[in-house]
Amino acid sequence: MNRRDSIKSILLGSLAGGVALQGCSTEGASEVAPKEITFPDYGRTSKEQLRDKVLLNEVFFNEHEIATIAVLCDIILPSNENFGSATDAEVPAFVEFIVKDIEEYQLPLRGGIMWLDNFSNKLYNKEFISCDELEQKNICDQIAYPEETELELLPGEKFFTNMRNLTLTGYYTSKMGIEDLGYKGNGPNIWDGIPAEVLEKHGLKYDEEWLAKCVNQENRSNIAVWDDDGNLTT
């Protein structure tokens, strides 16, 4: 497994199902051609499919960069008693993809990682990922709170904000994150208004005049018929 392949499998194995496993089983066989990364179709046009394929098979971050991203992701969103961490939800793979998809992220993130290491070197004479947990948190504490950041650390704040945005968006659009958030939709159902206990909690109620204009879900399957004045008779 060459370097390119190993990063690919760290990043994209999860996206691509079996690829990571296959990649590992060929470790040492450097002549093996890189595996093509694919992604299950989600209703793409052929042009879009092609673009996705190209992006999926490019590697943007080097090993150090992606390792730094993974550490930051889990500082931003560690696991708790019910749900896994950002890396458990495969957020680094999402970050790798999105910087290729939205190229405006590339320079700020790459430069941001360098800034972070510079800062870390100054404080502790080692790169960020080699710092211990306390040291890492001491660094993050100085750049994680907008409007409290010292002027010369503003590039760090900007980078951390970018990383927090992408970590949260990556997590809350993952299967785990959606469950954590508690989103209940995206399936066939019959909307029949706000649950009674929610109305009560908010001190609201539907007024009768309005409800009279609303659908009676019991006869939604009856084909609509109107009288000449536009009154529904079914």
Add this chain to the structure above:
Amino acid sequence: MQIKEATEQFDVIIVGSGAGGGMATKILSEAGLNIAVIEAGPFFDPADPKTRTQLKWPYESPRRGASSSRPFGDFDMAYGGWDIEGEPYTHKGGTKFDWFRSRMLGGRTNHWGRISLRFGPKDFKRGSIDGLGEDWPISYEDVKPYYDKVDKLIGVFGSKENLPNDPDGFFLPAPKPRLHELYYIKAARKANIPVYPSRLSILTKRINNDRGACFYCGQCSRSCSVYADFSSGSCLIFPAQKSGGQIRLYTDSMVREVVTDPSGKATGVVFINKNDRKEYKLNAKVIVLAASACSTARILLNSKSKVHRDGLGNSSGLVGKYLHDSTGTSRAAFVPELMNRKRYNEDGVGGMHVYTPWWLDNKKLNFPRGYHLEIWGGLWMPSYGIGFGANGLNKFIGEQVGGYGNRLRDDIKKFYGAVMGVSMRGESVPMEDNYCEIDPDTVDEWGIPVLRFHYNWTKYEKLQAKHSHEIFEEIFDSMGAQLLGNKPNSESDYGLDAPGRIIHEVGTTRMGNDPKKSVTNKYQQLHDADNVFIVDAGPFVSQADKNPTWTILALSWRTCDYIISELKKQNIS
């Protein structure tokens, strides 16, 4: 290069398969006419699992639904957007116009908001009311029977309200309001702003056995696989094919020009097949243009001949002129009472369940035309962008902004569903100086000269936007909500979106009785060539403070009835 000419002679060629073209396909084919429909994009059926995005999860996209490949995100059902590779357009005088095109069967009807509002009696007579621009040569009474028929054929939910300029129709029942919509109703009423059930072409009840009823996934922008929302394919073209219509679909085919004979009469169209990059010619007795207001203007302006020196239908010089889009601007707010919401499925229909039609009298205001208000918010499906700004709302409740760790989980959950917004969509005043024309030195990848736009908002639109922002504040203040961002000022044209952004462009081939002051007559027939008709929004004299689709559909039907009758009378041969 030799143009390949089909030997077959069609009765009618329809250019474009969106709302206007779809309706023409249905009505004209059901009259027994032999039809060719030419569409610049691929075939599309919302029921096809291969292209379907409905009910997909954000993680089924590697970009989690971000808008880098489709302008409204990965799952939106419009192939195209404001920028299409190989099909550019240009601008004049440093002005701005963003031109949205959806290249697929059904066009923009596959993804639109389904807001289906009739124009009212005043909307056809704005020139007389405020002295700006022209009246339509027709009135509400001319269109009403067709609105009625469109309601019954396609289905629209709403409620009878007896409003003077927002006529009632044959409505399906409305869905019950969501929680943030109840907050809106309460706040708006407190500010003396009326609220009604919205009017959307979504089936809250079945209207026939071919289309399903809405199952409330809130994803009409993805095009409904059970045909419970309106799209031109599912509601017009496929049913017309099913009922035995003689319809030939030419997809991936880009019309360049309408061909005319030495007398000036149209004989057919030339199009480019995007797959083999060759030119083809089709012939027909009647040409119906439904390519969209700007695309139709482009085709006409590119159809020059000895008789039509400045382009077909352009003896008035007005093709492309009076281009106008709806105005739009928005404001969002944080509603503290919506923090820590109980979770339940409130996807509802795709779009708002309540809205506010224009309620004030422009005679008492410093701008001439109105706007309606659209409401958004709720416990919507997460997508790319969720979590951006993390816990910025903490500043409103005296808690620390920023940070990291598991407190972020609590913050994200606390604020989920606590932000809502109001958008206005308003009527602009049509101006001759807002136009599209042919750029003399630029072609697209099909060799077709492209459009060049010139467009400025006037003080009327700016003052209207300014007013709407004051209204947004009034509503949110009465709700006890915290407005987000800053109130836009004159430097940003009071937050007006760039022209074209609302995707309601109309007016480029306006109708009228005087051939010197209009491009088509009141039947949307070219003054200059009686076998060419336009059934997109080009013939609109003025775009009301409504959405254009329901009027496009009604007028297309009306024009088709006229075509059938003229063919019968042999007035067109």
